[in-house]
Amino acid sequence: MAAGHNRATAPGPNRSLARSRPRYGEAAIKVLLLAAALVSIATTLGIVAALLEPTIEFFSEVSFGEFFGSTSWGPLFSPPAFGVWPIIVATLEITLIAVIVAIPLGLAAAIYLSEYATTRVRKIFKPVLEVLAGIPTVVFGFFAFSFVTPLLQDILPFTLDPRNALSAGLLVGVMIIPIVASLSEDAMSAVPRSLREGSFALGASKMTTSVSVVLPAAFSGIVAAIILAISRAAGETMIVAIAAGFKSIFTFNPGSEMATMAAFIASAGSGDAPVGSIAYKTIFAVGSLLFIMTFAMNWFSARMVKKYREVYE
Template identity: 75%
Template sequence: MAGGDTATVPGTPQSLARSRPRYGEMAIKAILLIAALVSVATTVGIVVSLLEPTIKFFGEVSAVEFFTSTDWGPLFEPPHYGVLPLVSATLITTGIAIVVAVPLGLASAIYLSEYAKPRVRKFFKPVLEVLAGIPTVVFGFFALSFVTPLLRSVLPFEIEIFNALSAGLVVGFMIIPIVASLSEDAMSAVPNSLREGSFALGASRMITSLRVVLPAAFSGIVAAVILAISRGAGETMIVYIAGGGQPNFTLDLGQAMQTMAAFIAAAGSGDVPVGTVDYDTIFAVGALLFVMTFVMNFVSARLVRKYREVYE
């Protein structure tokens, strides 16, 4: 066996070197590459479509007024272009949604991953994910016709017909499946050896879930929460129907508010002349919302890389 040539020795396996091109594998790689390029091209297309009208808008409107003023009324006379009411409404409704979705979503994920039997898990997880398939316009009318009257009957302070509290609560229920499903996937990926080691030390199932499994799945849970935040911040129909269209700069959850996504929906469906400053406000607000969600996803990616656990 000179020179280590095992391919010529009788009875040895054939060389692992490719004897002919694998066209099927090449086709799959090409399809995957095209899919990745389409995703990148879509993002670039969104940025390009927002960039020119946004630059044109800031050529007519002061950036200082846009980012610092609390008066928003681009379609009124005289117009006001302070975007803070839209930003505050977006942050408030998203914050309410996260307060609802994170505890309920994580509790659901812990139950499905650590407590539920396999048969129960196979039944309840698809049922939970069905909630994500309900049209958001249905959630909006549910908030307006059921949640708002309920809040007005039980809360001691005044709640308007259109209000941020009702919109935020229902957005929270809408994004529960995102938190629950992705967090459960991250927790299920934690090796059973960690659980067995915890049980061997005398820890209860609850202690094991909270102090062993959750920290081990932290990166996946963070990604799920950030994705839910991005989804909640970009929600349109629920806040458009239940939150109202009044751009109030206030912390009163019982008043009507207009989020950035709701303004885009309202202005985009109106009779705003194309090419005017009023029309360009849609792109300026859209660009700001895009930057906000991009920053959240960037932070999420950094946290996932920092706290990712790799198991053999």
């Protein structure tokens, strides 16, 4: 009887828990986030689709051996030359100079902001540093051409052309410092405080802790920041167009005028090449090569981040 009484008076399932209201707002947010994620994928696929057909048509007329086996570049000349190595070397050379400038300065700024600066100083200096990324690149280009190059011509023992790879690389390096510094500082700030306290407890100084503990712990994020900066430098157009010039010669001399891949695309796409001509299709071939290079760097970055990522609880 008692058992029956208990069954009769046992509370039934909560209707509000068993049948909750549909959350239309949450579903709409999921759809918006999915759409935002698909935009980047659709953009990438659109770029590939736009580059693919003209690139195939280009290589049906110009062989891979001529494209990659020659050091003479002049698709707009008569007779044309399609050896791509001069603009590849110029792109890599200017990018290397930029990386040599940006990595030490960017990591030094990140270490200071993460490990040494007070909260108040960090709130002031980090936005100021990031403002540097908002300066139009055409301003950097004219600054390199009108100020940096004459200054270098006065202090360096070798001759610099009015337009040269050295001043362009230096200013591209300055441009990408905020990318390295800001993203590296974010990665270092995410390192748990307990690692620092353990290092201090063993008698390590702040500098030793920063270099030997925090930097290795944030290595994956720092690598991602550096690869992103390199990709940004390789695709830079206005600085190299103004400061480095458009002369496509095969040289490793940073004091010489040279044209990068992005600068060639900008100059050839300005209307000098008739649409549908082999010179016009060269723009897409170079664009495809630059796309593959940056894609390879980002793929390598993703592998490095996955391999060295530290997970803390």
